[in-house]
Amino acid sequence: MSTRDLVLAALFAAIIVALGMLPPIMLGFIPVPITAQSLGVMLAGVVLGARRGVTAVLLVLVLAAIGLPVLSGGRGGLAVFMAPTTGYLIGWVLGALVTGYVSQTMVSRDQSGLAQGASFFIAALLGGVVAVYGLGVTYLAFVTGMGFLKAFVGSLAFIPGDVLKALIAALAGRAVMVGYPLLPQRA
Amino acid sequence: MRTLYVEGGSVLHRLSARVKLIGLFLLSLLVFATHSPVLLGIVAVTCAAVYLSLNIGWRQSWLRIRVFSLTIVVVALFTLVLESPAAALETFFRLSAMMLAAAAVTATTTTGDFIDQITAAAWPLERIGLVKAADIGLGVGLVIRFVPEVVMRYQAIRDAHYARGLKMNVISTAVPLIILTLRNADEIAAAIDARSIRGQK
Structure with a gap:
């Protein structure tokens, strides 16, 4: 990994941490508060691609593990990794990987804006929703012994918010690509 | 923090x-x-x-x-x-x-003890060429250094919205925040390499 890639990942990790400091927003039609931090995870994949995106998320998790309150709501410390919801955090790594990989392979600079946006949306949806919830729900089911289906039903209320975030990530990802392209492209 | x-x-x-x-x-x-x-x-x-x-x-x-x-x-x-x-x-x-x-x-x-442990644990990964163990400490330091700057930029973008009578929205905030922050990467990377912090390749 070049120094520039490491710096980009670290800067994005700082953005993810800063997003966690914003107060959660309540949207009228969704019964749970939405935090901007998981949006940051999708954005990491969309803007930086798989490798650097994963590095950014891993840095955030390392900061949390060593006792800095970097996660939304001022959470931090090893307790974060010993909670029933730890699977979602581990899911972030896979989420950034999937989002980044799909973005890299599907989006190219000579596509139309609509195609780019749609590809980014699919990437953020597969990574930020499917992958994150896949791991999160599986872990929750395993740790609490409540069974996969019940764990999934318990998480259902959060999914509309995350789908909305995937849409925002797609729009923002395309805007960043127009203004300051960083996504690794296939030759 | x-x-x-x-x-x-x-x-x-x-x-x-x-x-x-x-x-x-x-x-x-x-x-x-x-x-x-x-x-x-x-x-x-x-x-x-x-x-x-x-x-x-x-x-x-x-x-x-x-x-x-x-x-x-x-x-x-x-x-x-x-x-x-x-x-x-x-x-x-x-x-x-x-x-x-x-x-x-x-x-x-302490965070220092934790980083030492993580660096030690990453040593086998360095042996097989996957990561440089010292990069973990460097990356963590960089993040801690730049979080306040990102927050400052966020406030500047918010003020810019207010000054123009615009309401904050996620896209018009996140996009300039990301571009402004990542645009510094080249300078920071050059500064790190100039001091040979990661060792010369």
């Missing part, structure tokens, strides 16, 4: 970070192997006693574990409704024990 480490001279403070981390890992295995609510209750109460003996102060002690306690109570109630009181108690004590033990390790280990 203040770390969750608390100064002190307890036994946990004096134990090496590696011993504490391995202990925490073994405890997590242990509580998952046990299914007796009574035994798990004893473990949880012991963990709570250790956590409270660290002199963090009642208010701080509670604030640190508040969010996790809420999740655990919700999960326990869920189990109570769907399974049985015994299963709910088992889940509650198991999750509480893990959370309290983890919070105790966090409060008694």
